Amino acid sequence: MNCVHALGDFQYNSSCSFHCEEGFILNGANTVLCNALGEWTVPVPTCAAVACEILQRPSYGRMNCVHALGDFQYNSSCSFHCEEDFILNGANTVLCNALGEWTFPTPTCAALLCEVLQRPSYGRMNCVHALGDIQYNSSCSFHCEEGFILQGSEKVLCQASGEWSDPTPTCAGN
Structure with missing residues (x-):
């Protein structure tokens, strides 16, 4: 004044x-x-206090906010963490600045992707992707054509590490 x-x-x-x-x-x-x-x-x-956009918790994640002056207002800060088996894409902490903008976009949580598997020669492959892409909890089942024997696991699972539980099996002739 x-x-x-x-x-x-x-x-x-x-x-x-x-x-x-x-x-x-x-x-x-x-x-x-x-x-x-x-x-x-x-x-x-x-x-x-200047207000920032109200943030939402990312899917498969947690959000913890501290509001010094009021919910999602100037100097509010929010930190983000992902559930087990998911990785954070973006900043783990954002701050509401004096312009009413967050210092970084709201991050997302994504499962690690497993590599694309190839159908074995003389065999069939059937995959189920619980979360969309070939990521955590995706599974693939294998069967061989008549006259061939499956060598390896009948079913493989995409693990949290982004690796398959077992190598891709093969189909061998009798």
Whole structure:
């Protein structure tokens, strides 16, 4: 607040101008004037913290926020962690800045991808992808054509490490 007093402190014709600190916005008029009735011409303004977009917890993840001035307002910070078997894509902590923007985009949690398997010669392969791509908990079953014997595991599972539980089996002739 910065005031100018023509006839004495906060008397007729005194005017005060208001500015907010960084990270806050002014609600109301930026200047008020004391009139002949000893009243301010408009209500004294207030300063409110800048608000950022409300964040959502990422799928397969957790979000923990600290709000110093109010939910998702200036200086709020949120940290992110993924469930077991998922990796964080993006920053693990974001901060609501003075412009009302998050310092980084909301991260996502993604399962590690396993390499694409090839159908064995003289065999069939049937894969089930629980989460979409060939990622954690995807499984592939193998069968050989008549006259061939499966050598290796009948079923392989994509593990959290991004590796298959067993090598791709082969089909060998009798």
